Amino acid sequence: MSDTAKLHLPDGQSIDLPVLTGSENEKAIDISNLRAKTGHITLDPGFVNTGPCESAITYLDGEKGILQYRGYPIEELAEHSTFIEVGYLLIHGELPNRKQLEVYVDRISKHAMIHEDMKLFFEGFSKTAHPMVILSSMVSSLSAYYTEASGKASIENLEINSARLIAKISTIAAFSYKKSVGQPFVYPKDELSYCVNFLNMMFSVPAESYEIDPDIVRSLELMLILHADHEQNCSASTVRVVGSSMANVYASVASGILALWGPLHGGANQQAVQMLQQIYEDGANISKYIELAKNKKNKFRLMGFGHRVYKNFDPRAKIIKKVCHKLLKKLGVNDPLLELALELENAALEDEYFIEKKLYPTLDFYTGIMYRAIGIPLNMFTVMFALGRVPGWIAQWKEMHEDQKQKIARPRQLFTGPNKRKYKPITERN
Numbered sequence: 001m002s003d004t005a006k007l008h009l010p011d012g013q014s015i016d017l018p019v020l021t022g023s024e025n026e027k028a029i030d031i032s033n034l035r036a037k038t039g040h041i042t043l044d045p046g047f048v049n050t051g052p053c054e055s056a057i058t059y060l061d062g063e064k065g066i067l068q069y070r071g072y073p074i075e076e077l078a079e080h081s082t083f084i085e086v087g088y089l090l091i092h093g094e095l096p097n098r099k100q101l102e103v104y105v106d107r108i109s110k111h112a113m114i115h116e117d118m119k120l121f122f123e124g125f126s127k128t129a130h131p132m133v134i135l136s137s138m139v140s141s142l143s144a145y146y147t148e149a150s151g152k153a154s155i156e157n158l159e160i161n162s163a164r165l166i167a168k169i170s171t172i173a174a175f176s177y178k179k180s181v182g183q184p185f186v187y188p189k190d191e192l193s194y195c196v197n198f199l200n201m202m203f204s205v206p207a208e209s210y211e212i213d214p215d216i217v218r219s220l221e222l223m224l225i226l227h228a229d230h231e232q233n234c235s236a237s238t239v240r241v242v243g244s245s246m247a248n249v250y251a252s253v254a255s256g257i258l259a260l261w262g263p264l265h266g267g268a269n270q271q272a273v274q275m276l277q278q279i280y281e282d283g284a285n286i287s288k289y290i291e292l293a294k295n296k297k298n299k300f301r302l303m304g305f306g307h308r309v310y311k312n313f314d315p316r317a318k319i320i321k322k323v324c325h326k327l328l329k330k331l332g333v334n335d336p337l338l339e340l341a342l343e344l345e346n347a348a349l350e351d352e353y354f355i356e357k358k359l360y361p362t363l364d365f366y367t368g369i370m371y372r373a374i375g376i377p378l379n380m381f382t383v384m385f386a387l388g389r390v391p392g393w394i395a396q397w398k399e400m401h402e403d404q405k406q407k408i409a410r411p412r413q414l415f416t417g418p419n420k421r422k423y424k425p426i427t428e429r430n
């Protein structure tokens, strides 16, 4: 028999609520019948205590700094896997064998081209358009070309549509960069690996040959792996909510891209580097900015610091910090922002305010510096995050549709507005 929790309500009602246990022994009170049986709802701004689903994709323990995709520790995946292999794992639940991986890699590379007409779309955006808005619009436009992705058929055709999404999003991202710098689009090449292909589309030009440094490729693989999923965060929840209305996978992922763009979510990687730049240009006065971040009258926050679930350390930040140093050394990049980032991190970690509130640097604090080192422009940082997160969004979308318990997402509210009143004609209003 499962455990139950008893809830006593002020109106004299009481209800037994099942207490469920997850595979890592975490506990959840199942309130799915609460309103039907008692007329009460729960109130939980920001969903801080609310699990909208059961999920078998990603496990994280914010107190212990644990992150696992389908049971595999992020540290092991980061060391041994490729991004495409991790994408397969997230979406299919198991690591692929050699044959499965070959087929998967082949399918993804064969879908990297976008419809020629889509190139015209890039003309329509203003020169100052942020690449995240271009990315989201273009991904949403894919549903205009793959009409078999509408309604229920979207679920049945997910295998092919997910390959299209993973492949085409890198082409769209690279084309939007090329457009912004006025260079010709470089088409994808089937024989190149995902990361090499992306770097080639970004940085090669027809006039010159382009050599790709294998350490840059490995660093990119690593960053995409670390970004690939993070359970029920803001953008994954957006993808699930949008998908729950039977919107197709392209529309759902396009919505996730926009949710990711916000500075409190994926947009933090761009904001973190902008903040470091600002501090550097202002004389690198770290204590001034630490004090500013602590001052509640000021809106300034240390970007790339603090996380809703990590209250000890972000295991991804630990991995990336090491690699960041190695890469910069190898490339001979002497980035004053990295030195500044390290000093800022040390100062914050020794400060009572940050200790007490358990605010640690997250992945975003370091990825920006790595992207800078490999030549990715500032406004493309969050696009890079989105490329990495696509398999996670697809896995979450798929799991939501396979879960018999899921319904259209439709939260409740506690109404605090005016009670019923009589309409006042305009002549009687003050």
Ligand code: ACO
Pocket: 046, 263, 264, 265, 266, 268, 293, 294, 300, 301, 302, 303, 304, 305, 306, 307, 308, 309, 357, 359, 362, 364
């Ligand atoms: N700098 C200064 N103070 C901070 C910071 C920060 N970076 N982050 C949180 N705090 C303070 C808050 O002011 C608050 O103080 P209070 O309790 O005195 O009011 C307390 O710490 C808790 O912060 P909340 O915002 O309530 O915590 P929440 O879990 O809702 O937010 C968030 C987490 C949004 C990530 C927050 O830490 C933040 O704004 N960080 C900066 C933006 C950022 O780096 N976002 C990326 C997150 S990772 C990702 O999504 C990819």
